[in-house]
Amino acid sequence: MKNKTEALAVALRGVSYAIDAEGGTRTLLHEMNMSIPQGQWLAVVGSNGSGKSTLAKLMAKLYSATTGMVVHGDAAAGGCRPYVGIIFQNPDVGMIGETVYEDVRFGLDNYGFRPEEAGRLAMDALERVGLAPLADMPAAQLSGGQKQLLQAAGCLAVQPEVLIFDEATSMLDLMSRQHLLHAARKLHGAGTTVIWITQLLDEVAASDRVVALQAGEMVFDGSKEAFLYPQNGEEASVCESLGFMPPFVVQVARKLMERGMQLHPLPTSVEELGRAVGQWR
Numbered sequence: 186m187k188n189k190t191e192a193l194a195v196a197l198r199g200v201s202y203a204i205d206a207e208g209g210t211r212t213l214l215h216e217m218n219m220s221i222p223q224g225q226w227l228a229v230v231g232s233n234g235s236g237k238s239t240l241a242k243l244m245a246k247l248y249s250a251t252t253g254m255v256v257h258g259d260a261a262a263g264g265c266r267p268y269v270g271i272i273f274q275n276p277d278v279g280m281i282g283e284t285v286y287e288d289v290r291f292g293l294d295n296y297g298f299r300p301e302e303a304g305r306l307a308m309d310a311l312e313r314v315g316l317a318p319l320a321d322m323p324a325a326q327l328s329g330g331q332k333q334l335l336q337a338a339g340c341l342a343v344q345p346e347v348l349i350f351d352e353a354t355s356m357l358d359l360m361s362r363q364h365l366l367h368a369a370r371k372l373h374g375a376g377t378t379v380i381w382i383t384q385l386l387d388e389v390a391a392s393d394r395v396v397a398l399q400a401g402e403m404v405f406d407g408s409k410e411a412f413l414y415p416q417n418g419e420e421a422s423v424c425e426s427l428g429f430m431p432p433f434v435v436q437v438a439r440k441l442m443e444r445g446m447q448l449h450p451l452p453t454s455v456e457e458l459g460r461a462v463g464q465w466r
């Protein structure tokens with residue numbers, strides 16, 4: 186059996202993406218190279234218009250690279266499961282079913298899941314995102330955030346090998362964000378590769394690796410600690426130099442360290458900060 190951590194999920198080999206624009210072509214993404222191993226949680230960050238959604242669509246092969254190649258791993262999803270699932274920023278994308286339940290069920294039936302299994306998977310996915318109580322409600326009557334959750338449920342239900350969340354929490358309240366993050370963590374724990382695109386740096390805490398984009402270029406590829414904390418005696422962290430405010434928990438940790446507290450490992454979540462402070466003598 187292949188080692189999950191070494192097998193490839195998605196790779197970009199010299200990928201650029203350009204569109205026709207007034208006065209010639211406009212390159213939206215430049216020469217991207219990266220390999221994402223199966224089971225990795227990759228966070229992709231970048232400001233508005235930096236190319237995150239374009240990258241997501243290339244990774245999902247919804248767009249074709251202008252130059253270079255996008256490679257999907259060969260550990261094909263079992264049975265009728267799709268290889269890549271993408272949860273879009275715009276919650277109205279792909280809403281098909283009349284009711285909330287039917288919307289999720291439609292995707293499962295479409296992929297050829299057996300009816301008994303499809304019914305169970307649809308309800309399970311709605312439970313996970315907190316929409317089970319609204320299963321019989323007309324999908325069109327959901328709020329923007331609820332539609333975003335519905336789209337996520339449809340994607341989680343079919344259990345792709347690779348799940349791409351493209352700013353999928355942008356319309357969600359804190360509770361719903363937690364629901365979705367928890368659902369993603371559960372699937373990740375079972376081996377799913379997660380690509381989590383966000384502008385909310387608090388959400389970087391869950392990741393194994395961070396890639397940052399700026400004007401269509403990859404300007405950082407490394408650990409969340411190297412992204413959020415200044416390195417090698419520098420004044421500012423990479424995230425600050427790209428114009429992002431570090432998460433509150435990182436700001437607190439840095440203040441504590443300035444006052445002489447040593448924190449190991451560098452905390453990126455409240456839980457990690459609590460542990461690091463608790464261990465300090």
Ligand SMILES: Nc1ncnc2c1ncn2[C@@H]1O[C@H](COP(=O)(O)OP(=O)(O)OP(=O)(O)O)[C@@H](O)[C@H]1O
Binds near residue numbers: 213231232238239
């Ligand atoms: N179909 C298109 N036609 C023209 N320009 C486009 C098209 N799609 C994207 N762009 C441009 O490409 C750039 C990258 O867009 P993209 O949606 O990938 O960025 P993003 O980082 O996801 O932004 P946001 O955080 O605002 O969603 C932007 O300048 C955008 O205007």
